[in-house]
Amino acid sequence: MFTKILYPTDFSDVSNKGLDYIKQLREGGAKEVILLHVIDERSVEAVHRYGTESSFEKLENMMKEETEQSFTKIEEELKKCGLEVRKRTKIGNPLREILKTEEEEDISLIVIGSHGRSNLEEMLLGSVSEKVIRKCKKPVLVIKR
Secondary structure: OEEEOOOOOOOOHHHHHHHHHHHHHHOOOOOOOEEEEEEEEEHHHHHHHHHHHHHHHHHHHHHHHHOOOOOOOHHHHHHHHOOEEEEEEEEHHHHHHHHHHHHHOOOOOOOOOOOOOOOHHOOOOOOHHHHHHHHHHOOOEEEEO
């Protein structure tokens, strides 16, 4: 039923709780997990606008490197359970990139944390997760704090 899972993560504690649920879904027939981290374009926009081209490239490379390091631990855990794992890092609007990946990958389930990393996001259900719930076409498993 849920063979291909999209796991958008910001590496927050709530997001990391999703791993336990994904592992349990393996027993129910899950085969593949697409790890997705979206670097919010707003976090790099100021450097791009007011910094030099080299400072922007350095920041972008640093963020991608940190993402890859964080992905490695998650990937190892999921592979131990027998799941196939693919990793995707994008720069853009998190909601748009999650919805775009949902379409591109033809996933069967999205597993997402209820709240993001920032305090601002925690004021609501989690602005990204709330919008994903409303706008995506596939089922969503929301992981609470």
